[in-house]
Amino acid sequence: MLFVGPEAERRFGRRHFMDLTASFTAPPQFTVLSGRQEIGRTDPSVLTEERPGPRRLLLAGRSWQVTFIDWKRKRVFVEPTDSGGVAKWTSGGIIGLSYALTQAMREVLLGADPPVTLTRRAEARPAEMREAKAPDTVHPGGTLVTRVGNDVRWWTWAGYRANATLAATLRTIADPVQRPNDRCVRLREDLTPEMWRAVLDTMGEHLVFPDVDPRAVRGLKFSAALPERLAVATVAARLADFDGAMAALAEPVRFHHTG
Structure with missing residues (x-):
């Protein structure tokens, strides 16, 4: 009992x-x-x-x-x-934008029109974004890895949780000081296509939970009743999106250098 x-x-x-x-x-x-x-x-x-x-x-x-x-x-x-502040808010999910919503944003950049009635101002905005952002962030044949100077990014359009999962999984080629966002994962400055393929060939389907600050478990309900290891794992599991991460890894990847 x-x-x-x-x-x-x-x-x-x-x-x-x-x-x-x-x-x-x-x-x-x-x-x-x-x-x-x-x-x-x-x-x-x-x-x-x-x-x-x-x-x-x-x-x-x-x-x-x-x-x-x-x-x-x-x-x-x-x-x-003076500077360096970060702002981020949840949007209907546990954290960040979901895989489905971010993928829908990608489809709009690729030319799809949302099945809703838009104002004239809203009609003009997708066209502006397609011209300014689409060439360097989306491709109909898969995802893009872009290099602008020393800035290397993988435009997954997979959502925040999937990108946090990918950043933790691809630790050897991901930028260790990045903050994952909804659209991309920042990679190491010296990344080459050969390094990319070597890492993906060796990882298989083994994904890693995102990193969390262990102190965050103190705000987890009932954390006092859990071993610390299990409490940290619970927070990490809530931040992860393995399905979205695997979907992004399954996409063909193109390397794009813009100067």
């Missing part, structure tokens, strides 16, 4: 075990504070991504450097900084 013991009573017994019985469907957000002044709220994804260097946010029209994160109370303390 299993029952609540003294440690569970101490951790969850306040307010008649409300932490064990209450649930919320709204995505969590962290309150950002500079001193005692509330700056706004931010998505937890910018706090959980593992990356070197100081963690910075873009909020209220300027950049802020994170000085402390209170995971339990979902508060972030910051101080002003």
Whole structure:
């Protein structure tokens, strides 16, 4: 038989075990504070991504450097900084845009017209984007790896979660300081087509969970009842999209150098 013991009573017994019985469907957000002044709220994804260097946010029209994160109370303390802030918000999913939605964006860039009534302003925008962005980011025959100077990007159009999965999986050729986004994965400056093929030939179908900051598990509901390894794995699993990542890897790849 299993029952609540003294440690569970101490951790969850306040307010008649409300932490064990209450649930919320709204995505969590962290309150950002500079001193005692509330700056706004931010998505937890910018706090959980593992990356070197100081963690910075873009909020209220300027950049802020994170000085402390209170995971339990979902508060972030910051101080002003000159630049380098990052802004990101969920959009109906766990994090970022989904594979299906990002693929639909790619199809529009390739010439598909959305099956909806558009205003004149909206009708003009896809044409502008196709002329300005499409040649260097999409191709009807597969995905593109582009090089502009030292900037090398793989335009997967696979969504944030799939790209985070790909960045972790392709660790030997992915830029280690990147922040994956919905459309592309940044790769190493010295990448060659031969290096690309060698990595894909050896990896097979073995994908890796995205990296997360272990401190993020403190904000995971019931994390106190889980071993730390399992709690970290739970957060990583929620950030991953293996199906989208495999679909991107199955696409033909073209290398495109633009100078």
